[in-house]
Amino acid sequence: MSGSFTTSTARNIFFGGTVFFFLLFLALTYRNEQALPARDNRANLTPQVVAGKKIWETRNCVGCHTLLGEGAYFAPELGNVYVRRGGAQGGTEFIKAWIKAQPTGAPGRRQMPQFNLSDKELDEIAAFLKYVSEINTSKWPPNNEG
Amino acid sequence: MQYKSQAVSKLYFVAAIGLFVAQVLFGLIMGLQYVIGDFLFPAIPFNVARMVHTNALIVWLLMGFMGSAYYMIPEESERELFSPKLAIALFWIFLVAAAATVAAYLLVPYASLAKWTGNDLLSTMGREFLEQPLPTKLGIVVVALGFLFNISMTVLKGRKTAISTVLLMGLWGLAIFFLVSFYNPDNIVRDKYYWWWTVHLWVEGVWELILGALLAFVLIKVTGVDREVIEKWLYVIITLTLITGIIGTGHHYFWIGTPEYWQWWGSVFSALEPIPFFAMTVFAFNMVNRRRREHPNRAATLWALGTGVMSFLGAGVWGFLHTLAPVNFYTHGSQITAAHGHMAFYGAYVMVVITMISYAMPLLRGRAANSNKAQVIEMWSFWLMTVSMVFITLFLTAAGILQVWLQRVADAPMSFMATQDQVALFYWLREGTGVIFLIGLLVYIWSFFSKGEDAAKA
Ligand code: HEM
Ligand SMILES: [Fe+2]
Numbered sequence: 240m241s242g243s244f245t246t247s248t249a250r251n252i253f254f255g256g257t258v259f260f261f262l263l264f265l266a267l268t269y270r271n272e273q274a275l276p277a278r279d280n281r282a283n284l285t286p287q288v289v290a291g292k293k294i295w296e297t298r299n300c301v302g303c304h305t306l307l308g309e310g311a312y313f314a315p316e317l318g319n320v321y322v323r324r325g326g327a328q329g330g331t332e333f334i335k336a337w338i339k340a341q342p343t344g345a346p347g348r349r350q351m352p353q354f355n356l357s358d359k360e361l362d363e364i365a366a367f368l369k370y371v372s373e374i375n376t377s378k379w380p381p382n383n384e385g
Numbered sequence: 386m387q388y389k390s391q392a393v394s395k396l397y398f399v400a401a402i403g404l405f406v407a408q409v410l411f412g413l414i415m416g417l418q419y420v421i422g423d424f425l426f427p428a429i430p431f432n433v434a435r436m437v438h439t440n441a442l443i444v445w446l447l448m449g450f451m452g453s454a455y456y457m458i459p460e461e462s463e464r465e466l467f468s469p470k471l472a473i474a475l476f477w478i479f480l481v482a483a484a485a486t487v488a489a490y491l492l493v494p495y496a497s498l499a500k501w502t503g504n505d506l507l508s509t510m511g512r513e514f515l516e517q518p519l520p521t522k523l524g525i526v527v528v529a530l531g532f533l534f535n536i537s538m539t540v541l542k543g544r545k546t547a548i549s550t551v552l553l554m555g556l557w558g559l560a561i562f563f564l565v566s567f568y569n570p571d572n573i574v575r576d577k578y579y580w581w582w583t584v585h586l587w588v589e590g591v592w593e594l595i596l597g598a599l600l601a602f603v604l605i606k607v608t609g610v611d612r613e614v615i616e617k618w619l620y621v622i623i624t625l626t627l628i629t630g631i632i633g634t635g636h637h638y639f640w641i642g643t644p645e646y647w648q649w650w651g652s653v654f655s656a657l658e659p660i661p662f663f664a665m666t667v668f669a670f671n672m673v674n675r676r677r678r679e680h681p682n683r684a685a686t687l688w689a690l691g692t693g694v695m696s697f698l699g700a701g702v703w704g705f706l707h708t709l710a711p712v713n714f715y716t717h718g719s720q721i722t723a724a725h726g727h728m729a730f731y732g733a734y735v736m737v738v739i740t741m742i743s744y745a746m747p748l749l750r751g752r753a754a755n756s757n758k759a760q761v762i763e764m765w766s767f768w769l770m771t772v773s774m775v776f777i778t779l780f781l782t783a784a785g786i787l788q789v790w791l792q793r794v795a796d797a798p799m800s801f802m803a804t805q806d807q808v809a810l811f812y813w814l815r816e817g818t819g820v821i822f823l824i825g826l827l828v829y830i831w832s833f834f835s836k837g838e839d840a841a842k843a
Contacts, residue, residue, distance in 0.1 A: 246547060246613060249620035257627045264631045267650065271578065274644040279574040289571045296511025297499040302432025307641045308718030309577065310513055313419065313431045315801040316718065342427070349422030349802070352430050354496070371573060377648075379640035379714060381793045384800055 278375040290360075291367025298354050305385075307376060313349065316385025321365075321372040323383045334368055335361040386748045388459040390466035395749045396476050397452025398742045402830065404445035404483070405735075409823050411438040416816040420809050429491065436490050436516045442730065443514065444483045447525075449738030450559075450595055451479075451532055454552060456745045457602050458536050462543025467535050475531045482524040486517055508569055512580055515566045522566065529560040547616035548605075551623060552598035558591030574642035581637045588729070589630040589658060589700075596737050597622050600669065600692060603744045607686050609677035618668045625661035633658050636708045640717055648710035655708045659701030662733075669693030682747060682754035684763040688740035691771055695732025703728050703778065715793050720785030720808070728778040731770075739829075746833070756837020763832040769825025776818045784811035 275281070295301070300317070301310035307318040324333035338361060342350040356364065386392065415434045417424045425434075459466050466472060489498050495511070502518035504510050509522060517525070533556060540549050565582040601619045605612055635651025669690050680686065703725040707716040716722065743763065747755045754760065792804040799807070 244617070246617045246620065249617050249624070250547065253620050253624040253627075256624050257631075260628050260631045264634070267632070267635075267647075268578075271638075271643055271647075272575075275572075275574060275642070278644065279572055279642045281572060284572060292571060292573060292576075293508060296508060297496045297504065299432045299436070299495045299511050299516065301511065301513050302435050302516070303430075305718040306573075307577070309637075309641070310718070311432065311435055312718065312720060312723055313415075313435075344423075347422055349418070349805075350426040350430070352427055374574060374642040376640045376642055377645055379717065381715060382798050384792050384798045384804075 280370060280373045280375070283370055283373065285366070287363050287366045288370045291363035291365070291370070294356065294360055294364045295367055303351065306371060307374070308379065314351065316380060317368055318371050318374075318376070319380060319383060319385055321369045323385065326372075330372075331365045331369060334365040338364065386751075388465050390469040390472075391456050391459050391745075392749060393466065393469050393472040393476070394452040394456035394745060396473065397448045397455065398746060398749075400476070400480050401445040401448040401452060401738065401742070404441045404448065406826060406830075407487070408438055408441040408445065409819075409826055411435075411441065413816070413819050413823065416812070416819050419805075419812045420816065433490055433495075437487055439514055440490075440516065441483075441487065444479075446734050446738060447559075448479065449734075449741070450556065450599075453599050453738065453741040453745070454532075454536050454556065456741070456749075457552070457599070458539050458549060459543075461546045461549040461602070462539050464539065464543040467538035467542070471531055471535050475528050475535075478524065479528045482521055482528075486521045489518065490516075507567065509567055512566075512569065512576070514584060515580070525563065526560070529563065533557060533560060546612070547619060548598050548601050551594050551601075551619055555591045555594030555596075555598060558594065559587060562586045562591060577641045578638065578643060581634055585634045585637055586631070588734075589633060590627060592734065593626045593630065593661065594623050596692075596696070596733055597626075597665065599737050599741050600665065600689060603685060603689050603740055604669065604672045606744060607680040607682065607689065608672045608675065609680075610672050610675050615672060618664075618672075622661050622664045622668060625664060626658075629654050629657040629660065636710075636713065639710050639713055652709045656705060658708075659697070659705050662697040662701035666693035666697045680754070682744060682760070684755070684760045684767070685740060685744035687764055687767055688736060688743045691767060692732065692736040692740050695728065695736055695771060695774070697732075698775075699725065699728030699730070699732035699778070703782075715789050716785065719788050719793075720781050721789065722785075724778045724781035724785055727781065728774060731774045736771075755832070756835070758837035759832050759835040762828060762835050766825050766829035766832060769828060770822055773818045773822040773825060777815050777822065780811045780815040780818065784808040784815075787811070 295306075300306075303311050303314040304317045305312065306316070308316065320334065321330035324330050338354065338356060341353050344350075411434045414425060414429060415431060415438060418426075418431050418434070455466060455472055493501075498518055499505075499508075499510050502520055504519060507519060510516055510518060515522075536556065537553060540553060562583050565579055568579055570576050570579070597619050601615050604610065605615050632650055633655035635647040636655035638647035638651055670693065673686060673690060707713050707721050707725065747753065755763070787808045788804050791799045791807055792801060
């Protein structure tokens, strides 16, 4: 690199560029927060759904599953499992029955643990998964299989 | 070794390598569970093995960064470390906290662990990579602050160089963005949005500053090229990193409920993120070609060049592969993601820490470089680990392409589980290659114990 381009010039560009783009990022974040209410299904963010999110977290479901494509890739996507398993026609019932029935014990097949959730907790986690399925994700995933 | 207090870094390096072994062993368990689903079930369910695998990785990289800083800052500042005792105390706190956390993952149901550790007071657990219980997270903060205090005081009292400034900025940034992990909104979309502030702004932001600084330090040492030249490169690289990487966070905001303008911002800026990685590769080769001396530690030079190449491949090329929104629509959360995650972490952060260990460890043990025999063994480990990581990535990429096709593109899409059966062959190949990676790691450890006659004098 040539003579007139000194280390201190490089340093100044670094600081200037970083500050500029970080402020731009904050501005985009502000706009993001403004736009979220129309997309994130917050009207249905009931205490039951919040409790369901706690169960999602304290059972570490994300250590095997993805949720909206984020998490582990060992087990099916759950952001749309409510829709995949029947939606208003049985989605909630499927999720609760499924969790209660684990593990399958099928030899050689990937296993999901038994979490011993109470009926109330099952309702909560199912409500959470229904809530997530109603977030506007710009049509992701490409199909119901997730 | 020019300053006595640099010796504290040895503790950190040894523990880092120990945790690296644990990481890989649990990786192999998970790899087997991918194809033999009930392996070790219910003793070690997949999610538990995964927590150990990823958290061990993060902790050992942090240990590696800290050890590197403790080694390099005294030399850059031309004075002893502010407090070697603090560095040693923090090491033991960190190690005990990490070991206790891993033991708790393995022995206690996660829900009970959450209850006992105050997750009801402030719930932060159960999010990917941030699974640690509250006391562990607080411990990390305490250790990080103590460490930053120690390092910053040393720099403030001594010579200030561009390399130490960049390293400090990276390390402070690491600590600051970790604080975001204490923020866990009830709204899952906002939770995910801010979760990436820790995860993305770490690996594609502030960690790259650390990466650049460590690489620059080792390159100065092994090539003897003018500091002025190297520091100018360093600033150019980290400028490119942050002007692309900050807005590049948007490549995670395509499908999680965030507005659609992110598809443009995220795609455009993250598509430019490979540039700084490419610059890093050119930088490493350029400096080695212009070297003014033949440093006896050829293994360290090899690791430095390897970091340049592999970080570009893993982060730059494999990142670019799926970063444009129309592509990511199909690949999001698939084995393609896993392929990229592996090569990027290995190529950038694992390799730069090993570069630093490779350079510093012989000096810490009282010689400029290891014996020829030990270096040859170390170079074998370089090739074994690096080539197996390339193949792990290729097998996962093949699995990913098939997965995307069968499950998301085909006219009659298969279910997730049926698709997994279809790609099992590639999971077997990945597992086999993983065993070779472990052998490479063991060879690496063996190189520390190999005695040779002709070790170069310090
Ligand atoms: C050394 C630097 C990097 C590391 C360590 C890294 C690591 C990772 C990891 C672990 C994930 C998975 C996160 C999860 O579990 O959800 C990920 C996702 C991703 N990375 Fe990187 N990455 C790096 C650089 C890059 C770069 C430079 C690009 C773009 C050019 C990129 C593009 C992406 C994209 C698009 C995803 C999301 C994949 C998805 O939709 O599932 N990464 N990265
Ligand atoms: Fe990213």
